[in-house]
Amino acid sequence: MKNRLLSFFHKNTDTPNETNKTRFKALLSTGNVSFYLLLTFILLIVLECFARRSVVDGLLFPFRNIMAFLANYIIILLTLLPALLFRRRIALLSLLCSLWMALGITQFMLTSFRVTPLTAVDFTILPNVITIIDVYLKPYQLVLIISLILLAIAAIILMFIKLPKKVRALKKGLISLGISIAVSILIFVTGFQTNMLSDKFPNLLNAYHDYGFAYCFSLTIFDKGIDKPENYSQETINQILGEIEAGDFGDKEEEKPNIIIIQLESFFNVNRIKDMTFSEPALPNFTALMNKYESGLLSVPVIGAGTVNTEFEVLTGMSTSHFGPGEYPFRSVLRDQTCETIAYTLAKSGYTTHAMHNHQATFYSRHIVYQNLGFSSFTPLEYMISPEFNETSWAKDSVLIPEIFSILESTETQDLVFAVSVQGHGKYPDDYVADPETLHVTSESDDPERDSQFNYYLKQIQEMDAFIGDLTEKVMAHDEPTLLVFYGDHLPSLGITDDMLSSGDIFTTEYVILSNYDMQVTEPIGNLHAYDIYPTVMKLVGNRNGVINRYHQICGKNEDFLEKLEMLEYDLLYGSGHAYGKDGTYPSNSNMTLGTKEITVDGYEIVGDTLYVKGKNFTKFSEITLDGDEQETVFIDSQTLAADLESFQTITVRQISDKGEVLGETKPHHKDSSSDK
Secondary structure (H helix, E strand, O other): OHHHHHHHHHOOOOOOOOOOOOHHHHHOOOOOHHHHHHHHHHHHHHHHHHHHOOHHHHHHHHHHOHHHHHHHHHHHHHHHHHHHHOOOHHHHHHHHHHHHHHHHHHHHHHHHHOOOOOOOHHHHOHHHHHHHHHHHOOHHHHHHHHHHHHHHHHHHHHHHHHOOOOOOOHHHHHHHHHHHHHHHHHHHHHHHHOOOOOOOOOOHHHHHHHHOHHHHHHHHHHOOOOOOOOOOOHHHHHHHHHHHHOOOOOOOOOOOOEEEEEEEOOOOOHHHEOOOOEOOOOOHHHHHHHHHOEEEEEEOOOOOOOHHHHHHHHHHOOOHHHOOOOOOHHHOHHHOOOOOOHHHHHHOOOOEEEEEEOOOOOHHHHHHHHHHOOOOEEEEHHHOOOOOEOOOOOEOHHHHHHHHHHHHHHOOOOEEEEEEOOOOOOOOOOOOOOOOOOOOEOOOOOOHHHHHHHHHHHHHHHHHHHHHHHHHHHHHHOOOOEEEEEEEOOOOOOOOOHHHEOOOOOOEEEEEEEEOOOOOOOOOOOOEEHHHHHHHHHHHOOOOOOHHHHHHHHHOOOOOHHHHHHHHHHHHHOOOOHHHOOOOOOOOOOOOEEOOOOOEEEEEEEEOOEEEEEEEOOOOOEEEEEOOEEOOOEEEEOOEEEEEOOOOOEEEEEEEOOOOOEEEEOOOEEOOHHHOO
């Protein structure tokens, strides 16, 4: 029996009559299972070295968690063994190994820009990434990467064409796959039962380190949404609703101030960094606000990237930890359905709800998702007049102030304004020379490139702090009651570790809540999670609408809070919607407009060979079209655009995204000879 088993694994099937080969040569034959076993081990170790950016850590991975090592091993092996079933298995193996290596190299490169590891979701946002790739890669790097990809594709195609065909090892391949599948089931069952494996990743960064790249990345492909809880039923949901109704909301009367919520890109209190000194006080405005008003640490679900997951938690009161690892609800469930949010809740109380972001409308599909989140308008960068940009081409946050007050002063209702900033976004240049007159690091360091990145980051957040001070000053002087919230979405990608911080960890930023009226706070709010922002604000204004809002306010301190919150999340997003009532659905908002100021074409002038289009609220993203044909357009000011003169009958102006997508278009203005000059 033993000899027959050895014969099965070592018999070479490369040619029908092959005999008398040495064991070493047989080991290296692509027709032997032993070759795949060895190749899998080598590939796994190389992948872990890339993923961890460390040869030592990669080599030590098998010894840290044997079950995690086996899980990664069997996953890679299962992707390689099917090559036995094909005659061009050398070319197929080369393709499969190249794909794994491409993932490992991508992980290596990606973690040099951000802290969050590579997930399958990253490929769904690739169109968005392409629009900002020049921020992260220099032209020669981009050319080199594209050249290597094309070269690899050409080499693999050549292999498929030129390499000789082998004899299919059907029997051996099918038996090997069957055994591997059985072993994989044993590994995963044992791993989960002994807690040496997990499919819940509260901290994605730690999960990749603990469980390995192949396992975690594979899980991000297949694990989506919220798993159906074992005891999910209408009766269970009714029990939760009963707990809410039996709770005590207090006797606070509902107030209706304007509510402004500002999500600050990569912003946190750098004074928390130990052993780092600065040339002047850092973040004086934000620090003063934290000392005077309700504030604390804010636990966020991401670090270095993944802005929209913090955004999701703040707007919905839900936890992204209940979704698949690395999942962005903005890119999955929220693209085609609605759910309860702070915007919908306030709209029921008569608010007009607005979102704004000084970046592209299409980034993370906000131009689609915000409509499903209950906003009546969304003002992206393409609809903002004359924004300023920093050295890495991100719009400065100061542009948000006039946009916010344009809304507050133009509506008769109370307003919710949810603004997402972008100025602090990475990548941070490693060749930046700090201005001695601006905030910079003064403590000694042996890493000048990192100091350069830190100094550039400090310059940005100091300007963001000035924006915080200016906006606060205007709010305090505003004649309508207004509540204002500031918070950071995540820490920057600057290699910050837990032991560098004097408080909190790398998944904590800060928040502050203030108002220009006497905001009654019965007890200090203290530290929060991102998903607490929505119910906390609602509690401060006495608003008790919304299932998630009410559940937070009544059950937020219960031991089983997160367990039942997950039950509600599943019901509202994936289940039968029992918590919504009889029809089990949430009302949709199909009337969201882009921008709050109408863009119009009022006339035109012809001067020589140039057409000057006159109108209102033009931006640098406005484009003239003549009889539907787009023209190369020059932005003169918010009332004038110019283009080369062509024959035409109608003029329209479109708002065009960086990807060339048409976001909006004016009504056509027909040719009128009286306008010609």
